[in-house]
Amino acid sequence: MYRRIEAIVRATLEACAAHGLIALGDVPRDLSIEKPKRKEHGDFATTTCLTLAKAARKNPRELAAGFLLHLQDPEGILDAAEIAGPGFVNFRVREPVWRESLKQVAILQTAYGRSHEGAGKRVLVEFVSANPTGPLHVGHGRGAVTGDAVASLLAAVGYSVDREYYINDVGNQMNILGRSLFVRYQQLCGKDVPFPENHYQGGYVLPIAEAFRAKVGDSHVDDDYETNRRFFTDFIKDDILKGIEKDLERLGVRFDRWFSERSLHDAGRLQKVVADLEAAGTITTDEAGRKVFRTTLFGDDEDRVVIRENGVPTYFAADIAYHQEKFERGYDLCIDVWGADHHGYIPRVKAAVQALGIDPGRLEILLYQFVSLVEGGEQVRMSTRTGQFETLEDLLEDVGEDATRCTFVMRKSDSQFEFDLSQARTQSEDHPVFYVQYGHARLCQVLEKAKREGHGVPTLDSVDLSVLVLEEELDLIKKALDYPFVVSSAASVRGPHHIVFYLQELIGLFHTYYSKYAHTEKVVSADLRKTAARLFLCDALRIVVSNALALLGVSAPERM
RNA sequence: GCCCCCGUAGCUCAGACGGAUAGAGCCGGGGAUUCCUAAUCCCUGUGUGCCGCAGGUUCGACUCCUGUCGGGGGCACCA
Known part of the structure; x- marks a missing residue:
């Protein structure tokens, strides 16, 4: 329209x-x-x-x-x-035009709301990418849901979308993690060794150490950690990654690819990209022997080291190679979903992309602000290192998958918000998500009841929508027809929260309509023409709600 | 010190490109169920929302610009 x-x-x-x-x-x-x-x-x-x-x-x-x-x-x-x-x-x-247009919904069914704005374009959304050094916490949940919903939105407007998780499985953090396992393992074997400072103290390391011991026995107690490092890091990394994957699966987030940073190193991609940029003159060697990427040429505040004095590449070097690799795979657009703490990193990555001869406009960074947790009025500090955090798993356990997703997706990603844990637990049944789901269930039950009484949803040719003359019915029709526009604009601003607000409005109209006429103008009545038209309307609403919930990754129950 | 994000009702948040009287939900009070699901609906509340504050641009600013205050985050040869 x-x-x-x-x-x-x-x-x-x-x-x-x-x-x-x-x-x-x-x-x-x-x-x-x-x-x-x-x-x-x-x-x-x-x-x-x-x-x-x-x-x-x-x-x-x-x-x-x-x-x-x-x-x-x-x-x-x-x-x-x-x-x-x-x-x-x-x-x-004109009202008849509105009524007639409603048929679009029934014609398109699950495709209603989809469009072709992004047709022919491939986009990669990289998100979560949390270091595999501990279980996901609530903050990661926001990144996961945001990235997933944005990916779904882009798919809805026609892009070919892939979801990817970048695994930082190289570097010092991995090393510390491996040693954390090693020491816990030694302690389990009865060896009296102190737990080193700044290592991963979280309780989650213990069961992993136990599993490790169950697998290898006591034979590695006296290993020299440094020489056997990979053995330990791989074990704990794989275990943690498995847990991360499980949590994400539960949240309804599935990745097309888990991309290992190590694979970039192993394939020699870092050396290659550094050599290329050296040849281009954008990487130079300084007096101390470090290789420095002159990102200032592309608007960054200062130049960035890519290869240290000792020849070890920095994380940034891997990231250059990673972004190059992503674009080489043929994506027209790459979206990185990062926590706000990484925002200072944007200029250098943009610079890198530009230096590689790629239009930096094709790299989009979507930041999500931190979730600050409050428990009974008290700030809850989160740190993976000290093992103090509210895990995503616990949150899912307490408030459920749908409410968790909805909580994250209903806020604009770049606004910080306070998450009151105690409130989330006690009031989880009041969550707006249930309002919408209940509306969907109600629609389904009306259709179900009609079916039991022998009224099916009428076909496009047979239905006479001209009997839908109530103001509420026209409002509902107009709102339902607004949906495709809502999807496009939400997609273009990468703002899935617009869908949530839309759903609340649509369902609110329906609940009002339903209640107001519960005694007078029911959907299923003795008037066959009205019944048919209203069933058609209800089915159209059901389709819209179901499509929208699917877009958000929230379930659409048929009864509650 | 420099940079980024946020500041809208008591609370949590919307407000698409600058537009008509700035909106939801929650919270408080009251009511509705012989009848398609009351996880719902209706009425109402104290609050004149100085849209953090002060300037500017504009016919018109919550929206754009500058400054300022408050909150958060960043300013690595950590990932």
Whole structure:
């Protein structure tokens, strides 16, 4: 519907230009069709007459009058178009057009809401990518849900999307982790060794040490850790990764690929990319013998070391190679979902991408702000190293998968929010997600009941929607028809939270409708024409809600 | 010191490109169920929401610019 209004406005503007009212060159590409907040202002409104007034050197209202004079509505979908306020033009779409349009939902079914804006483009969303040094905590949950929902949104608007987890399985943290295992293992074997400072103290290491001992016995107690490092790090890393995968699976997050940083090292990609950039002159060797990437050439604050004096590459070096590798795989767009603590890292990665000859616009960094946990008014500090954190698993256990996902996805990712754990646990049954799910269940049960009484959802040709004359019914139709637009705009701003708000509004309208007419104009009644039309409407609503929930990764129960 | 994000109702948050009277949910009070699910609905609440504050741009600013205050985060040869 939005598109049809846009077409009318554009055609009208062209007609205006033909009559010399405005210059065609002044017509913006984006016509700013909006939905008025107030119902009296009609179904759609445009502000183009206000914006064009200046260039046309005309009074906005006068221009709007000219606009109406040349109104192009060949399909005759408009009921009214009028000037309002300083120069708005409000449109009211004919009711039969609205009703008829509802058939789109039934025609498209699960494809309703999808579009082709991203058709032919491949995008890679890389997210979570938490170091495999401990279980996922609540903060990671936000990154996981955000990344997953954004990926789904992009897929819904036609992109071919892959989800990827980058495993930082190289470096000092791995080393410390391996030693944490080693020492715990030694302690289990009865050896009195102190637990080193700054190592992973979390309780989760103990069962891993036990499993390790169960597997290898006491034979490695006296190993020299340094020479046997890989043995320990691999064991604990694999174990932790398995746990991470399990938590994510439970959250409904599945990756197409788990990409190991080590594989980049093993394939010699770091050396290669460094050599290439050296040849290009963007990496130079300094007086101390370090190789430095001159990211300042691309707008970074300072140059960044990629190969240390001792020849060991930095994490950044791996990241350059990783991004190069990602783009080489043929993605048109790469989205990295990072916690806000990494924001300082953006300029150098952008610089790297640019130095590699890739348009930095093809790399998008989506930051999500931290979740600050509050328990009974007290701030809960989180640290993997000290083992103090609320795990994602516990949260899932306490509040459930759907509420957890919804909690994260209903907030704009770049706003910080306070998560009250005690409140989340005690009030989990009041969560907005259930409001929406209940609405879905209610729709299903109405359809179910109708079926039991011999009323199926009518076919497209047989249904007569003209009997849907109640104001609430038209409101519902309009809202349902808004869905594709909501999906596109949510996708373009990478903001899945818009879907949640939309769902609440849609379901709210339905609950109101349902309750208001529970005694008078029920869906299933003796009036067969009304019953058929209303079942058609309910089924359309069910489709919209179910599609939207699927997009968010939240289940759509048929009964509750 | 420099950089990034946030600041909207008592609380948690929306507010798409600058537009008409800035919205939800939660919380408090009252009511609705012989009838498609009451995990729902309806009414209502104290609060004149100085949209953190002060300027600026504009016909018009919660939205854009500058400054300022408050909160969070960053400023590694850690990942």
